[in-house]
Amino acid sequence: MKKVQIASSSFQDNAKIRNALLENFSQPTTLLSGGLLFLVALCAIFAPLIAPTNPYNLAVVSIMDSRLAPGEEMFDGTVAWLGTDGAGRDILSAILFGLRTSLLVAVCSALIALIIGLLVGLIAAFFGGRTDTFLMRIVDIQLSFPAILVALVLLAVLGKGIDKVIIALVIVQWAIYARTVRATAIVERRKEYIEAATCLRLSNFRIIWKHLLPNSISPLIVLATLQTAHSISIEATLSFLGVGVPITEPSLGSLISNGFDYILSGAYWITLFPGIMLLATVAAINIFGDRLRVLLNPRLSK
């Protein structure tokens, strides 16, 4: 078993990786989710070009257009194919712009939190002792801070905005990664192949980077895809609680949470369509992340 792991984790050759990539990416689910993800990303990036109206321009948006049903015509003659929200924004445009905001928030915060968490977790697991204790106590403190308190304080100190939401989400999430990485890495750390690597006098950096990281990353990928999805929902919850992105520039999450107020009165489209978009995005991220996990895990790649 020891030999198998050393072989699979540290002496992978490029051809093997290429084969694994090809094999994985040719599967229909991977293609489908990858394609969907690509499409979603395109929509988000080019939102200002493809959206029928600019939902963030207050001089254009009018409450006289509020809560139009899908297909109705707005004052300026544009047809709102997916209806309008409570402030009179065209839902289709709002979804495209909101997607942009939500993806930006989710991806940035997940990425930054992941990098910080990964570093902290690996360092803690590898060095152990005082370093481990110190870092893990910081993690404990961090995990016990409610997201809303962090968001509130940042808001008070920095003001409102997308960047602040990202900072808040990073602060809320990094510790979760750190703790998970450390839990897996600490088990890996004691395994023979790491000891073997230490005996070979490989540098700490090399051991962490080449051996500890690839073998600890699997649960992390699961977590990261989950957290990306979850951070979209945290962001919506922050809107529900009155903090988060500015009301005039709604994200997908805040569109859903604002739209929910109207569901009892029958204006289902305000919350439904952004909801569908959110689910499609999240599903794509998760399926793709799942494939990525299989791909990156040395034990699962054949």
Added chain:
Amino acid sequence: MKVSTLKPAIFMTAIAFSLGFSVSSASAENLKVALAAEPTSMDPHYQNLTINNSFATQVYNALVLQDVNQNLLPGLSTSWKPIDDKTWEFKLRAGVKFHNGSAFSAEDVVATMQRAANVPNSPSSFATFTKGKTFKVIDDLTLQISTEKPYPFTPNDMSRISIIDAAFVDATTEDFNTGVASFGTGPFTFTKWLPGDLLEIKRNDHYWGSAVEWDNIIIRPISDGTTRTAALMAGDVDFIERVSPSDLPILESREGISIFKSVSNRLLYLTLHMTDSPIKPYVTDSNDKPIASPFRDVRMRKAVSLAINRKAIAERVMDGLSAPAGQFSPEGYIGYSNNLKPDLYDPEQAKELISAAGYADGFKLTMHGPAGRYSNDTRILEAIAQMLSRVGIDTSVETMPASVFFKRFARGGPDKKPEFTAAMSGYANGSGEPSHPLRIFIHTKQKERGYGPGNRNGYSNSEVDKLIEDGRSSMDIAMGEKAFIEATNVAMQEYALVPIHHEIATWAAREGIVYEHGALDSTFLHYISAKK
């Protein structure tokens, strides 16, 4: 004014009925009520907070009561009159007993006043209402209250303090919370309180006034509006307050639910910074350079008011639950001026005024407001920002939780000055005395005299100040009111504030329950009754 609309039931209601669901008919004796908040204490003198005060009226009485429109009514005092410029005489009600059986007399009033001003740890005490007053017992049922200066609002102040039995003058707040000391003279007696969960009160069979119908009332605090509506629809509770505007249509379309609405005295307003110092960062020219507030010019303030389509806000944002406002008081309420009407939407005139004031090229404005403090507050701000953008003021909106907003609103700027250039906030007159909003918002800021604590935009008019001060020291109440209305007229014509609307307060109940309501958006349980 009962509104029960019988529109065709929407599809979901139809499904509900086809599944055999029906509104459970609660027994006539017990009433279950869901309120948006719960009192912070059962001690009626612990905190001067709206929800505490409205709940206190159920278990306790003040000397003077207020009806739902804040008109004064006899309470534990049957009549009152000034006997000279600085003294009021109150005749007390005979034969009243506290819930523990002891008789009410003037000594209880004196003891109460002593306690009300000095509750330890009080986060907002009632000292404001007792300050400068001396209480003198003439006999068991006669009391004289003298003030240092002529003060016409002594009866108003006396309507704010719940009278307790003198035996409990030294009782702690905890004694009231547990029920050891909570004996009043009110229509209900206190049964139990499980904070966050439920509060129970029981009918006082020996109440001096007209008896209430319910044997017991169980109050549940449900802060989320949709959950509250759902609790009523599911039959978990019989009565709710504060229906969310967006939930109103479904309740109206549902059979077996009655809705009660009335224009409340809660005003939403914009305040616009009107001095040239300091220059704040929230108004900038096209190069993003901060400039002095354009709202120093009354034409610009008027332009803002004309640019706001109040009717559209009422219909589109508030689902009909707001009434356009042109002054502090809603029509028919104390201090209302017949000369002031809400501004009608006139974007053309607004643009002309902006040009005339020299801002034809436009400028950028950031408006601030609280999130979740008032009904639909952020949506209203967003709508106003749209409207201002349309007349050439490039407006963006920044909202924040109330805890952050109010600090910055009051003193977030340099030197602890108010921070914002344009901000939306709300106001409701708690005391029912007509000079209150004028003293707080309109009078020139003079901290040591208690004038203008809410004056955050630097409005100052010596003529208005004089009218307010004269009115507040005139024992002739009618004369005073005339002065206040005159001051209101001048201040509003100068747009000391830009009024937006009065919220329309709502209550909903299962059919068969009626609620007597007025300009106060608090809920007074003893006004809930079964339909005859």
Added chain:
Amino acid sequence: MLAFVIKRVIQSILVLFIMSLIVFSMINLVGDPVDMLVNPESLPEEIDRVRRDFGLDQPVHVQYWKFLTGAISGDLGNSFIFGRPALALIAERFPATLELATCALILAVSVGLPLGIYAGLNPDGWGARIIMGGSVLGISIPTFWLGLMMIIIFSVFLGWLPVSGRGDTANFLGIESSIFTLDGLRHLILPAINLSLFKISIVIRLTRAGVEEVMALDFIKFARARGLASQRIIRAHLLPNILIPIITVLAIEFGTLIAFATVTESVFAWPGVGKLVIDAIVNLDRPIVVAYLLFVVTLFLILNLIVDIIYAALDPRVRLQGDRQ
């Protein structure tokens, strides 16, 4: 072992100290409690009086010192709003939150673990796809949205369950809880499901990932080759190997369940600590927020300690650090 625990306790006290310092200064940055407390109609001297009485006129370090000296003798201060000891308020509300979180955790494990194992063992089946799809939904739907939706469907339209609040409680073996009455259970169902859904999804996904990974390992292949029943393989070989990451996450999640049940508690008007603290944050009731966070950090420290001990028990390769000499 004992050395390890003692070391941890000392560290924990240090953590609590740093924590209180951070929270104290953070709350002071947000706003001024006096704005949220004093009725705006009050006279200026009333505002000054409150500020003085609550010690808010003092510089922050003086306030903190006062807090610290109180804290050492077990007094975390009185709530600004309720005027009662903050710890007493938290203790009063804690049982409601604990029962909600416990039920949610039990649901998460009892539903998530079997579904995750099933999905891991049959990764390409339709069942697995549905389970995994459902778990994506469970993670991405905001809790408040789902909670309100459940209220609308199960309480308003179907009329099966009460909308909100905690039901009757009963005392059993000295524990006062709504689990012991039918009415209490009826009130508990919706919030518990609402709170657990996210956790179920996480457990499903972690379990599935663990199962897939372990099933590919040689010792499982070996066990299969030996012809062991798959039941036995799961119990004796699979479960012990996938439990470690799941336990870590669950320990953290149990802490978060308790700590952050705020949204569920707000939606369902559940009289727990979460609701108390969210109101306290909104109203800047500093003593409650500080006491609550200290309480939660303590809880986390204890949970983490337990997790580390369980690690050692489950995986002999991990040695506790205090034992290392």
